[in-house]
Amino acid sequence: MSAASPPVVAAVDIGGSGLRVQVTYGAQPGPVRTAPGVRIQPGGIDVEALARAARSLLDELDCAEPEVVVWSMRGLLFLADRAEVMRIVRTSLGARRTVVVSDAVANLVGALGGLRPGAVVAAGTGAVAFGTDFVDTWRRVDGWGHVLGDVGSGAWLGLEGLRAALRAHDGLPHGSKSLLDAGRAVFGEPATWPRQVMNAPDAPERIAGFAPAVTGAAALDPLAAALCAAAGEGLAEALLAAAAGLPDPVLAATGGVLGAAPVRTALEQRLARDGHRLAAPAGGALDGARLLGTHLLETGTLPAHAAYLLVD
Known part of the structure; x- marks a missing residue:
């Protein structure tokens, strides 16, 4: 990336139905590229295979060294070692800053259009609900x-x-x-x-x-x-x-x-x-990953959590 180039955020969202990658140059989101998603093996999720697929898609998008990578993944809590996921993503995708986040958090940020207190239920192949104020309460x-x-x-x-x-x-x-x-x-x-x-x-x-x-x-x-x-x-x-x-x-x-x-x-x-109604969601997990990356790029920080949101 040259000195005149806009900063690049690579958002990666991995669910049961597929792996999606979107690169944002400055404020301009690019096209979404896809690959097969999570496959559960006896030892858990094959994160290295997913990282290779994401690296290939980034190469297709001519994105060799993004400033920030946000890796949103289904199964982060139970089917993978979070520290190992961070190591693999950081090594494979080569960003200056790397974020590994549960897809539950990415769904919330995408649905609310930013880091706002609230709760979301995401119902695709699987289902998970998540609520947080990004300070004290983190509830899955x-x-x-x-x-x-x-x-x-x-x-x-x-x-x-x-x-x-x-x-x-x-x-x-x-x-x-x-x-x-x-x-x-x-x-x-x-x-x-x-x-x-x-x-x-x-x-x-x-x-x-x-x-x-x-x-x-x-x-x-x-x-x-x-x-x-x-x-x-x-x-x-x-x-x-x-x-x-x-x-x-x-x-x-x-x-x-x-x-x-x-x-x-x-x-x-x-x-x-119970006296509640739904707000219209602003976006999904891939949008949430992009917004998390943009927030880190603009502010230099994210409200990290040992289980749900890791920042390196």
């Missing part, structure tokens, strides 16, 4: 993964739909013939489903791919409608728990699952019962 709710939690996420909704389909297949109560038919259309015969959704490294994404079948069936299938309502209520409860203790918090929700009307309606109705 859920984000436990598709096996243990992520209530209301695409993977949760898809999994519940597949379970309802298999109950219909087995002649058990609370099954759904319409979801069984949809499951056959997506995955083939039920005997093949366990191998497809239990052993694959991209199992959460495969399961989440069935969520649109569940939301699409909700208008005519009472069981699918009940699953969508449970998803929305679960997301609302996670959001309210994340916001607990924050005075007059701004509440936001992001993620592809919220594009399904029955899920979003249930979320909004649950919040309304």
Whole structure:
């Protein structure tokens, strides 16, 4: 970077559905480039593979040495060693300043358009709610993964739909013939489903791919409608728990699952019962990563946290 060149911020956001990179030159965000996202291995997330993919995308964008890199990653808390992530990102991407942040924090900053107190629930392949004042309160709710939690996420909704389909297949109560038919259309015969959704490294994404079948069936299938309502209520409860203790918090929700009307309606109705309503999100996790990088560039500092937001 020459002395006359504007400072460069490279934002990297990694989720189950993909890795995205955006470079901002001064105040001008560039195009978004993508690569495959997180794949869970027996030892956790393969961060080195992700860093190589990000480095390749930065090379395509002719961004050899960014001033700041912000690395937002799903699974930072439980599926990776944070210090090791920082080391790999710093070494691989070669920025003067490196920030490693949970995607929950990046989602919040992106949704609120900056470092403002508030809470957000992000519902994509997984689901996590996060609330903070960036000083004393840092609260994450859920984000436990598709096996243990992520209530209301695409993977949760898809999994519940597949379970309802298999109950219909087995002649058990609370099954759904319409979801069984949809499951056959997506995955083939039920005997093949366990191998497809239990052993694959991209199992959460495969399961989440069935969520649109569940939301699409909700208008005519009472069981699918009940699953969508449970998803929305679960997301609302996670959001309210994340916001607990924050005075007059701004509440936001992001993620592809919220594009399904029955899920979003249930979320909004649950919040309304407690006297809350959603603010329109300003952006998503990639925007949050960019804003964090810009803030560090402009002020020289970020409100670091040992678990959620690391700055080097």
